[in-house]
Amino acid sequence: MKMSELVKQGKEVFINNYKQFPIVFERGEGAYLFDIEGKKYLDFVSGIAVNALGYSDMELNQALKNQLDQLTHCSNLYYNKPSIDAAEKLINGSGLDKVFFCNSGAEANEAALKLSRKYAKKNFGDDKFEIITMKNSFHGRTIATITATGQEKYQKGLSPLLPGIKYCEYNNLEALKSTITKNTCAVLLEIIQGEGGIITINPDYLKAVRKLCDENNFVLIFDEVQTGIGRTGELFAYQLFDVKPDILSLAKGLGAGIPIGAIVVNSKVAEGFEPGDHAATFGGNPLACTATNVVLDKLLKGGLLHKVKEQGKYLNEKLVELMNKKDNIIDVRGFGLMQGIALENEDIPSIISNCMKEGLLLVGAGSNVIRFVPPLIISKNEIDNAIAILDKWL
Numbered sequence: 001m002k003m004s005e006l007v008k009q010g011k012e013v014f015i016n017n018y019k020q021f022p023i024v025f026e027r028g029e030g031a032y033l034f035d036i037e038g039k040k041y042l043d044f045v046s047g048i049a050v051n052a053l054g055y056s057d058m059e060l061n062q063a064l065k066n067q068l069d070q071l072t073h074c075s076n077l078y079y080n081k082p083s084i085d086a087a088e089k090l091i092n093g094s095g096l097d098k099v100f101f102c103n104s105g106a107e108a109n110e111a112a113l114k115l116s117r118k119y120a121k122k123n124f125g126d127d128k129f130e131i132i133t134m135k136n137s138f139h140g141r142t143i144a145t146i147t148a149t150g151q152e153k154y155q156k157g158l159s160p161l162l163p164g165i166k167y168c169e170y171n172n173l174e175a176l177k178s179t180i181t182k183n184t185c186a187v188l189l190e191i192i193q194g195e196g197g198i199i200t201i202n203p204d205y206l207k208a209v210r211k212l213c214d215e216n217n218f219v220l221i222f223d224e225v226q227t228g229i230g231r232t233g234e235l236f237a238y239q240l241f242d243v244k245p246d247i248l249s250l251a252k253g254l255g256a257g258i259p260i261g262a263i264v265v266n267s268k269v270a271e272g273f274e275p276g277d278h279a280a281t282f283g284g285n286p287l288a289c290t291a292t293n294v295v296l297d298k299l300l301k302g303g304l305l306h307k308v309k310e311q312g313k314y315l316n317e318k319l320v321e322l323m324n325k326k327d328n329i330i331d332v333r334g335f336g337l338m339q340g341i342a343l344e345n346e347d348i349p350s351i352i353s354n355c356m357k358e359g360l361l362l363v364g365a366g367s368n369v370i371r372f373v374p375p376l377i378i379s380k381n382e383i384d385n386a387i388a389i390l391d392k393w394l
């Protein structure tokens, strides 16, 4: 079937909630995707920071095939080994103590919000329910997480939103202090505001937020759904700084394309949940956890994390070189393989679509940023090729 016919059929069968490009992908290999007409695309989107190992990773595929023949689901009425192994790796890698598995970033944040309230109410009283989140943040699309998302454009037409969420300016300690009330129980933030436009956190601010939370018994939640699992060159982006969250939320790269989310929590806050307080039918299923085990092994034992640091530095240098050549690039920012260029007076969608015609996939972020989140296996040569295509259209 021709691509245009499939796109037409897709438009007929799907609810109209996505703005989709008229491309139908069929397969992937390494850092490349191929559409059904055989056209090859260099992928600097990786399923929006999901396909950490690129496409057709042999070890991942083999492990999944083996697990398919063993067991894919048995519910949380029982234990399974892949989930215990994956949890142990997340605990060892994070310095936190306990794990809950779910299926997506929104679900991970939903769990984090619920656990914060449960923990706070149990320990400090029923009036401790207010959660402070940041303006320009993004935390997911459920009613709770879209309320936590500090961007009105995503909340239109959904009122009434969840009560008990307050917003304050990111990277502004005074704003945070003045948002605190007697009801505050938790603070939620991203180490890099990804969807918000690759806005990086100020390290001193982050440390001060940790101190403030400690002094007031607030639960500090880091949403590392996009920044976690090696994306920034550390297993978790907070490890770039000398801080630790009480709750860490994860998804995207955690399954390298197989849907899985998680929260990783210190033992004090984990006690907020008792049996029956929270659940996810598919959470911790052995198939998804097998993917997590492969990703974490490759990052931590296979040298991939080290490679991300090296390639991230290279990507950043190349983008800075491009900025020095082009007047319309006003900023280059990010950590590791999560970088963005901010542009002035440019039509970002048309730059992205021109690059796509030439076989390079890019995605925007915020109102004026092009984001670079390639698979973590990207090579220097592929970075050079991407920059060369982008160079033509800026």
Ligand SMILES: Cc1ncc(COP(=O)(O)O)c(C=O)c1O
Residues within 6 Å of the ligand: 048, 104, 105, 106, 107, 109, 138, 139, 140, 141, 190, 194, 195, 223, 224, 225, 226, 227, 251, 252
């Ligand atoms: C920081 C952050 N949190 C949460 C989410 C929501 O994740 P999901 O789409 O898996 O629910 C995203 C998705 O882009 C994200 O970037």
